[in-house]
Amino acid sequence: MTPAARVHAAIELLDQISTGRPAEQVLTTWGRTSRYAGSKDRAAVRDLVFDALRCWRSAAVTGGGESGRARMLGVVRLRGEDPDAIFTGQGHAPAALSDAERGAGRAPEGNEALDLPDWLATRFRDSLGEVADETAQALRSRADVFLRVNPKRGTVSQAIARLAEDGIVAASHPLSPTALRVTDGARAIARSDAYLSGAVELQDAASQAVVDALPLVPGLSVLDYCAGGGGKALAMAARLGDSRVDAHDAAPQRMADLPARADRAGVNIRIVQKPRGPYDLVFCDVPCSGSGAWRRAPEGKWRLTQARLSELCVIQAEILDQAARLVSPGGCLAYATCSVLGEENAEQVSAFLARAPARRIEMQRQFLPSDGGDGFFVAVFRLGDVTKPQLCREIPGRLTCS
Incomplete structure (x- = not known):
């Protein structure tokens, strides 16, 4: 495929994504059905699609419209490239630009240039202050x-x-x-x-730094309460020598590959469906907005709503309270997000401490793209008021303890 043909393919895929279809699903289907596209072509088209997703708003403003074609025109202009060299109409290239398209579009301003929805830009500035704009700009580029x-x-x-x-x-x-x-x-x-x-x-460097911040020493009993794919469980187990890490997730299918990965890594991980405490350390990498990792998953920025963010904050607080019951008296509870929003991070810490004064904060840190990795947050609590361990069971949409 020529560079122009790749842009043409990206245009068609962006039109599908704009209807609400997940980007990964659209790209996978295209890769399977487009036999003419080699591995380098598939990778290049994927990069184009994700570049457009990262700059979804500014590309539309610069390209003069919200279609896939307009957004790819915007991406080309944002890169400082000549659109007429790509939109030629020759071979498999996109059709040549019309006079209207040449005259459409303008320089993005304010929140448009930051590629943030207006409601979210307010949250960014409230959370990050003087580094808010710098962080938003960083999330518009590809991650290392x-x-x-x-x-x-x-x-x-x-x-x-x-x-x-x-x-x-x-x-x-x-x-x-x-x-x-x-x-x-x-x-x-x-x-x-x-x-x-x-x-x-x-594994992202900041994600690794989150694990580095945990008080891990061989011999501790450790539970990864929201293990997901298991990346942090693997990192914790590597630091614990021959000690075991228990891994749990409300959606067990996410951990399907974890046993094979643990075997390959030579670490000791046990998957537990119904965790029973007490544990010396319980780690909760909770569901969140993903705002710190929007360079890697930019679609989440545009799918997130105020209602969903509020729902996530409720879930995070519930997980903290549930996981605290699995911590041994005097043990540690660690809380992490891949978010840069204060209501998911520092505000959750304050609220958790307020619910039980005997708890104390050992450390907390916010990682930002300026540190070199994704945006992450981690806090470690020492618990002095943990009640007896309880059995957690899964019900639709969440976990509850009885």
Whole structure:
């Protein structure tokens, strides 16, 4: 496919996404049905689609419309490229621009230029103050690719050397002692010996730093209460030596690959459907807006509503209260989000402490893209008023304890 043909394909995919279809679903279907598109073509089209999603609002303003064609025209203009070199109408390129299209569009202003819905921009400024605009701008660009070095399978320098053998260039990153930033060859990671042998895992540097902040030492009993795919459970287990991490999630199917990944990494993880305490440490990486990771999942920015954000905050508070009952007296409860919004982070911390004065905060930190990774938040509580462990059961939409 030519560069112009890739843009034409992206236009059609954006039109499908704008109807409400999930981007990943649209891209997967297109990749399976477009036999003419090689792996490099599929990757390039995916990059174009995600570039448009990151700049969904500013691209529409710059391109003069909300169709896939207008937004891709906007992306081309935002990049400073010549639209007439792409919109030629020749071969599989998009049709040539009309006079109306050439005259349409303007420079985005204010929240348009930040690619934030107006209601969300207010939350950003309330949460982040003087760094709000800088953070919003950072979320408009592609994220770096990071790897986590598994100390059970070798050192950082050994991992770098093994990756280089497969043409992957990586270097240490200061945000975490196990973090590697990949600067070349990222698309070869999944086929590399270092990855297949469990020496490295894909994981954002700030996500690794969240685990670094936890009070983990061998011998502790640890529960990952909202394990999801299990990335942080794997990172915790690697720090615990031969000690086991229990992993739980309200949607167990998310953990389907975790046993195989744990075996590959040489760590001890047990999946538990109904966790029973007490645990020395319970870690809750709760459902959230995902606002700190919108470089990787930009669609979430435009799907999020005020009502959904309020619902998420209620769920987060419920999870904290439920997980606290699984912590041994004097043990730790850790709370994390991939969000930069105060109501999901510092405000949740304050509310949780207010509900039981005997609890105390050990540490909290907000990571921002300016630190080098995604936006994450982590807080660690010491609990002195934990009641006896309770059995948690799943009911539609949430977890409850009885």
